Amino acid sequence: MSEQNKSPNAVWQEVSVTRANREKLHGHRSLLVWFTGLSGSGKSTLVHATEQALHARGRRTYALDGDNVRHGLCADLGFSDNDRTENIRRIGEVANLFVDSGAIVLAAFISPFRADRQKARNLVDPGDFIEVFCDCSLEICEQRDVKGLYKKARRGEIKDFTGISSPYEAPIDPEVSLNTGELSVAECVERIMAVVEARTQLTGD
Ligand SMILES: Nc1ncnc2c1ncn2[C@@H]1O[C@H](COP(=O)(O)OS(=O)(=O)O)[C@@H](OP(=O)(O)O)[C@H]1O
Ligand SMILES: Nc1ncnc2c1ncn2[C@@H]1O[C@H](COP(=O)(O)OP(=O)(O)O)[C@@H](O)[C@H]1O
Structure with a gap:
């Protein structure tokens, strides 16, 4: 049992x-x-386009997206390093449950830290x-500025902004x-689909 476990009396329930x-x-x-990628790098666009492609082929899917989560x-979480780490920890746990449910899970999060990923x-x-x-590149993401957040970050209105004031x-x-x-x-969806389709084939009986 991990030292982190705050519920030592919780017994794991076997499932049928x-x-x-x-x-x-x-x-x-x-x-x-x-x-994973900078804000404006295309995570949400590709998650939703890939989910549509999978759905069209009859696959069970679930998308988890940064803004929605x-x-x-x-x-309760902000954008300090510690809050981002906790954000990714929770999402990892939730995503794992959805994987257990039998879904192809698509998660779109900046997730800036290698250790958290x-x-x-x-x-x-x-x-x-x-x-x-x-x-x-940061330059292209900033040019796109899909949500106007880079402008705000450059004006100092958003602190700890990924790529500008946060790593x-x-x-x-x-x-x-x-x-x-x-x-x-x-083109991106095609490349993602090739890998996902290969890895989600059922083998044997
Ligand atoms: N300070 C700061 N830095 C980065 N992003 C910010 C910030 N403040 C708000 N936003 C908006 O929050 C979205 C990123 O949330 P995530 O949960 O993916 O971030 S993280 O993985 O915990 O780093 C991000 O969404 P995307 O643009 O889709 O990446 C932004 O819309
Ligand atoms: N190859 C590509 N993949 C994903 N998005 C792209 C691509 N080319 C252009 N875009 C555009 O870039 C923007 C990415 O925004 P978004 O998906 O919200 O990024 P993120 O979720 O990483 O913040 C969208 O306007 C999208 O149409």
Whole structure:
């Protein structure tokens, strides 16, 4: 039991319907596709386009998106390093539950720290975590300024803004790396789908 466990008397309940049972019912394996990158790098766009492509093929999916999660599950958290770490910890746990439910989970979070992404990866079985690096220069993200946040950050109205006043640690060996400043959304989705489809094939009976 981990030292972090604050509920030593909580007993793990064995289940009668397993992830494998659910995967068989769905006709595909479940896993976690984790999109990371600067604000404006294309995480949300690609999560939603990929989810549509999967849904169109009859796959069970669930998308977790930074802005939405921060309205509920993580509404108490801000953007300090510690809060970002706690944000990613909670999302990793929730994503793992959705993987257990048999879904292909698509998570879109800046998740700027390598160690936090690694912890999320460690929660799922080896091979069931696909890190998708939305690799886009700060210059292009700032030009896009989809939500007007970069302008605010430059004016000093938002502190700890990723890429400007808070760090972003790029993945070292992601399963998928996409230059979202040059590739089209369709090209990116095609590359993601190739990896997801290969890894979610059911093998054997
Ligand atoms: N200080 C600061 N830095 C970065 N981003 C900020 C900040 N304040 C608000 N926002 C908005 O919050 C979205 C990022 O939330 P995340 O949960 O993905 O962040 S993190 O993973 O905990 O770093 C991010 O969404 P995306 O633009 O989709 O990345 C922003 O809309
Ligand atoms: N290859 C691409 N992948 C994703 N987004 C792209 C791409 N090319 C251009 N874009 C545009 O970049 C913007 C990315 O915004 P968004 O998906 O909200 O980023 P994030 O979720 O990382 O903050 C959108 O306006 C999108 O249309």
